[in-house]
Amino acid sequence: MVALTERVQNRLTLTVEAIAPHTQTLRSLDWDRSRFDIEFGLQNGTTYNSFLIQGDRVALVDSSHEKFRQLYLDALQGLIDPTAIDYLIVSHTEPDHSGLTRDLLALNPNLTVVGSKVALQFLDNLVHQDYQKQQVKSGSILDLGQGHVLEFVSAPNLHWPDTIFTYDRATEILYTCDAFGMHYCSEVTFDEALGPIEADFRYYYDCLMGPNARSVLSALKRMESLGPIQTIATGHGPLLRHHLTEWTGRYQEWSQAQTKASTTVGVFYISDYGYSDRLSQAIAHGITKVGVNVEMVDLRTTEPQDLTEIVGTLAGLVIGTPPNQPPETIDTALSTLLALANTKQAVGLYDSYGGDDEPIDSLLGKCRDAGLKVAFPPIRVKETPSEAIYQLCDESGTDLGQWLTRDKAIQKMKSLDSDLDKALGRISGGLYILTAMKGDMQGAMLASWVVQASFEPLGFTVAVAKDRAIETLMQVGDGFVLNILEEGNYQPLMKHFLKRFPPGADRFAGIKTREGSNGSPILVEALAYLECEVVSRMECSDHWVVYAQVNQGKVSNPDALTAVHHRKVGNHY
Template structure:
């Protein structure tokens, strides 16, 4: 069922209410998602992107109930990833000669995934196609946001930016538009999407945003590939991206731990207590990584100016939950964030040192000394952990003064 976006532009995508994992098992989608495809019917009929492969047959059947598929003059593929291009094979079986417009790298990804000899036409930034009624499609390459083949498409006249993955969210929302969506969920899913998918490309994104702003495009609508369409003050999400791509942090400290017999948990709780005692204005959050969604936790770290991570010592090292998670943080390439390491141990006590080395390798600046607590906490050890939390806050201030 198509739904009106503006004038002769309709949404023809799919709302996936049940999706809970994406990119294999890498990304949690607790609010579901959408796969947004758009149909433009000016003098030329244009389809922008399709939907994920599991919904290919449904998508093509629905599209065929709205228009004669032979009337589609061209297809724009903004990004070749299967959640956007998955229905192409089913569609192209019906209209095999229809020209497809995409970037050079998208030719590689489409041929590599589908092994079909389609009518692929390469476009680059600034290229345009006249679609009639005084309107054109203008293409803007968005390389590495978040694949090398990505681009955005701008429609003149209606002033719509079909932004692909940029500015999106994994958010199943039947209301379709940002002004009719739940604002809290929308913001939370938008920042989670940025933190976990786009953070590694923040520098590239900043340059691309500057380039788009420099093109002086009038943008009335940002039509994303996932989640809601931005029609009410659409530039609000662009402004957020400008904040998020500039070594973003809030006045937040996040404390993370895993534990075997509750010892490291108690240390973490006392560190949190000390942080709160030292700074009554900072937001401090505590998470057991074994009981927390990794992507939600990465979002909290994205918002944080500093983190403290703790593990008991096991096999002269740390618990494997933290090994994998810190490796993930390294992939995200967070900038300008500080860290500390702590742990409870019985025998050898290497975990804080291992944690500190891994955090440093992941790009975090280690401040202060590591905290090691032997066996179960005594009253003196509790006081030591509280003081460690207080000192951590002081170290952050000292580090900021020296930087």
């Protein structure tokens, strides 16, 4: 393995390593990246992985982010003369994987770009020049010679509509781009140990793949028709070789659980316009936190007859505003969508922020004229989306999901045996408020399921419902504060944080706080506080049990007692 720069000198580094016969990876290591689209507060940076396959002919699978331009091109030219590369396989066209396509075409104008039909359409709008292209789909073959026969698998919506997988029969490597990836930066190339990376693997799935669970299952099914898979070469994070069955099994399990939901929301977006794809993904993530299934639909690539089949199955629709003068395909799709919607369906709207958006009020008026119920205030994006905007999208999606499932939730609470319900309710707990701040994002919630769990190090567990807004801010490595309420003096704080905050609302308006050393708010009127860091998370049906290590804390009144919460029933708060 050759390191081209030292981490201590430059937080952008690149490594080159042989991973199989005639096959090398160029891994661009972005050590300090702290946010990636809707994945907030990355703890371990990320990588952008590219692969060089040399048979009688040569193929490059993906390139890198443009921030790595010089590092990447220098490394590539150290391996091969770019004019000797026959094919550039574009797994999908997001800039972190295709950002150097124009540079490669400048070095080698005879390069043939290989991609799905949709990918090549997107690239036409990105490179703005003529180039040789080869369209592929599931079952297409590209023979590089010396046994390197490449077979392609269509994998739309993982997580863009243009995604393809590439399988090399000679090395039994499957190149999957975003799928099975994670944002984890390390000089270790492969998944040698599960423990250090499984939290990042799950978080990545929840943010990007969970809202596309049906597409995940379809891709897994198509993978079965390929030969043996020894390595999954992902676009982000370590390559998967040592625990393949575990990783693919988790994708299967999580996706099956998600698609079993009886309620489905369609999220309609325009993949290559403005920030439509990222905003839609954030809203979809919020919806899935409630256990509602999501169907992601790209208005640019979906045929009207397919819309007819999809819309009838939906309980709700989320629509991103199209351009002021949308292409005919989008205009037709939008008209079809509104014509098919019925008055029993809820709708949510968001501004894609593409620079020339149709006013969102015009689309809102059309939805109301169609008799649709508006589930959350339209999300108006007036500038490049910030962390706060993505959090607003996430919370709006959760509100929509909760609104659609509220009747089922009430029915479920009533279904538990009354004696058991009352007995379970006799488990008491203290009263606490969790507070967290990360960049522009904030969160708070009233908690009572808190238990000390260890002496060395000092630690405790807290149960956080999956649909709580603060859950996003309590990933492994995140800091937060546990504020302990005082007996006889907890009502004002409890009343405030029991309120149902609208999406994007300031949880701390009117509350006295000061900033903790980890950046999270400390409630001045609390009895005591503990500054904590999330060490691990365990999934428990509708909650996450979070284990946190305590770093510091203080009591304001040593003689006071903790407020205690006594419930009458045990099947809801």
